[in-house]
Amino acid sequence: MKNPYMPKKYTIIDIQHQTDIDYTFRVACDIKPKNGQFVEVSIPKIGEAPISISDFGDGYIDMTIRRVGKVTNYLHGLKPGDAMYLRGPYGNGFSLEQYKNKHLVIAAGGTGLAPVKSIINYFHRNPEEIQKLDLLIGFKSPKDILFREEIEEWMKNKKFHVTVTVDKGDESWTGNVGLITQFVPKIDIPDEDNLEVIIVGPPLMMKFTGLEFLQRKIKEEQIWVSFERKMSCGIGKCGHCKIDETYVCLEGPVFHYTKAKQLID
Incomplete structure (x- = not known):
């Protein structure tokens, strides 16, 4: 019988420094995830951590990893050619079919941009499959901005309307300052029934x-959220991610707002 906890060894093929504490690792692998899923990343004798898949393609996945503890500190010391161990993917993810030919709004705060980046890139490459895409992207400060080059490319897309804001600017910042919530009333929504929202x-x-x-009278059924929680086993056995009777690693991390509003720790 296959051991569901057994990870597989993969090779790092590229590392991009997003900020001082956020690195994007591209790993050569045969994992074929859905948008919004996550994997468990482990290093022998160090530990294991759940990491969102920020993008993927033929023969690779990307993971944007913030340095916040023992495992991620070790990962940030690796270089291309080194190995890491992965198991997964886990979770239910987002369904692209749900958003095709719709007006899609994606509101992402901080590292929350990582789990939805693959969706944004899909519609950036296939603009004919989306009616319109509004992006609200918020960060704590200018130095915390992720995926700068890709954001610049998204801004060039005629189907996209991109708003980047920071909680607190500095003397070099000339962009928006304020919380994402301040910009929701400014979104042009000509047809409420053809709208889907991801937060x-x-x-x-x-x-x-x-x-x-x-x-703004958007129905709960049109709003989707993704929970960033401490997933430990990833298969609904340990209970670390459990809220009431819901195992987030199995039923989530993506939920309709109708369900998510009930999930309170």
Whole structure:
């Protein structure tokens, strides 16, 4: 019988430094994920951590990893050609078919941009499959901005309307300052029935951004969120990610707002 906890060894083929503490690792592998899924990354004798898949293609996946603890500290010391161990993918992910030919709004806060980046890139490459895409992207400060080059490319897409904002600017920042919630009322929504909304970020950001869309008479069934939680086993056995009777690693991390609003720790 196959051991579901047994990871497989893969090779790092590229590392991009996004910020001082956020690196994107491209790993050569045969994992074929869905948008929004995650993997468990492990290093022998060090530990294991759940990491969102920020993009993927034929023969590789990307993971944008923030240095926040023992495992991620070790990973940030690796270089191309080194190995890491992965198992997965886990979770239900987003369904691209749900968003095709729709007006899609994606609101992402901080590292919450990583789980939805593959969706954005898909519609960037296939603009004929989307009616319109509004991006609200928020970061704590200018130095915390992720995927700068890709954001610049998204801004050139005629189907996209991209708003980048920071909680607190500096003397070099000439862009928007303020929370994502401030920009929700400014989105042009000509047809409410053809709208889908994705919100990913810290819990408070998701809560109040969701409330802003509800204020605009958007139905709960049109809003999707993704929970960033500590997934330990990834297969619904350990209970680390459990909220009431819901195992986030199995039923999530992507939820309809109708379900997500009930998931309170």
